[in-house]
Amino acid sequence: MKLFPTNAASCGFEFTPQEKQLFFEVLALYPLTPPAHQRLSRTPGPDDAENQKLLEEALAAHRQETRQRVQALLTDPRSFQAQGEGYSWTVSREDLEWLLQVLNDVRVGSWLALGSPKLSPAPKLPSTPEAWAHRRAMDIAGGFEMLFIAALAGELPV
């Protein structure tokens, strides 16, 4: 993947077909993190149930809106323009932010599905096809996160 020169409001990338396929595979997994993973507080309080319910409603609304954005990206042929043997993709910095949220939802959800293993030192290799799929999604999502953060910081080689 390459970054090509863009302006302050957007970033441009060149994807190989394989990179685009991996990116779309990961996006299609969204949402993966169970809502119950997020707690408003760890200290018991009188309004816990109500506050937790409000938080989950807010996150659910955000999840629904984000799911629609993901679907639009996956299905709109104008998102990725064929160029040479690959694709070019121009994305606003604002859109990269919600895409980071999507990628990390998939990363965290995959990690939870693996049983929340310690990642340092590297965990044992997965023993089932299902676990392999989660491990793969977790690693690919993390890889794209790092690329996008580097692009937003202007640190990705052009």
Added chain:
Amino acid sequence: MFLTMAATVQPQVLPGPGLRPEPTTTPEHGYVVICWDDPVNLMDYVTHVFQTVFGWTKTKAEHHMLEVHNQGRSVLARTGLEKAEHYVHQLQKYRLQATLEHVEE
């Protein structure tokens, strides 16, 4: 294909103003926003989220990221309930383990 996912190079931490909770406890500052350690979130990612949500410099964001990494948690803000809920919601959109806790008088 991907950049390395190795740990972030540890920066020299230069604490600036506002890195510690305010000493007073008032209704307007009765809650703290805490980020808890979570081995799955990448260090650069956490730093980026702190910069985005709080508008911090990279140095300050890295300071808090390392506090989370090394001490298991970091107090990110001390504020009123409404603003604390807002921050927690923003952080949780990024799937960070963030909570708000009431500060006892």
